[in-house]
Amino acid sequence: MKPRITIKEIAKQADVSIGTVDRVLHDRGRVSPETKERVLRIAKEGNYSSNVYARNLKLNKTYHLAVILPEKNSYWVKHRQGVEKAVAEYDFLQVDMHAYSLAVESQTEIEGIIQEVVAAKPDGIVLAPIFLNENSPAVERLKKSQIPVILVDSKIPLPNCLSYIGQDAFQSGRMSGGLLHEGYSENYDLYVITFQMADLYNKTIAARIEGLENYFEEVNNSPQVIKINMEQEAMGYSELIERMLTRKKPVRVFVPNSRSYFLATEMNEVKQELKLRMVGYDLIEENKMYLEDGTINYLIHQQPKQQGFKAIQALHQHLLLNMEVEQQQFLPLDIITKENLMYCEH
Structure with missing residues (x-):
């Protein structure tokens, strides 16, 4: 049998005091979540049966989690x-994945998925509530279930929400306004472009646009914000570009989701003529290509992989370690350019 690690060795590997290790192993006193997890991981790897892990091993309990995310596009x-990654790292967890489409009619689909998930009585739920609001039947069903929920990417009022993990959407919109207005020297046209009807019901997109508008309310001689939803207005890209060229002003474009490349593909040839500056979201492959060639100037990186990992980590902390979880885990508003792209974790 592998020799059991000593408390002194755990302390050395975790770079903490013996007293801290003792508090973690006997589940007493205040220790930061990161330190507690590190100590317990080292203890487990070293064959030291801490109270927390011994209890779960004895009970042989597996916690069942449900993850409800949009369909598998490049971002999700x-x-x-x-x-x-988190499920592979943490013990006693079994996860069922559920996906819904990003079409405007997906509201009914989400309702059905949540009804099915709640009926299965999982120990925890990870949810991206893109098209949900606090009055929807699905949210009422979640409230009544009292199942702990981790929200990612988007926020909704939910009493049993254990934690929200993602960016401050409003503040990211304000920051985008600053990036678009930086170095202002002549009047320009400012476009906010969305693509599908479903984008009009997306709360995260709405919060980003609200943040952008809030920024420009504080700017002298601010441009008019021209909002265009391509599907709603039945507008083609050639028509949009012709409209921009006709106005003979520099063009600033804000794309408040991961689809900047839709526009960049069409605007690549006229970016110099338009004096184009574009801000979008997410380091998906399609966007990275146009960031590197200068059609997209800035991408705001939302660290989706971290969102997924931290969501499972939070449920692990709550269910297995009986730890308090931060109610809001805001991720940094990382600004990515072609100059620092190579150093970013995609």
């Missing part, structure tokens, strides 16, 4: 990778 697949 990263959340799943983070979830899978």
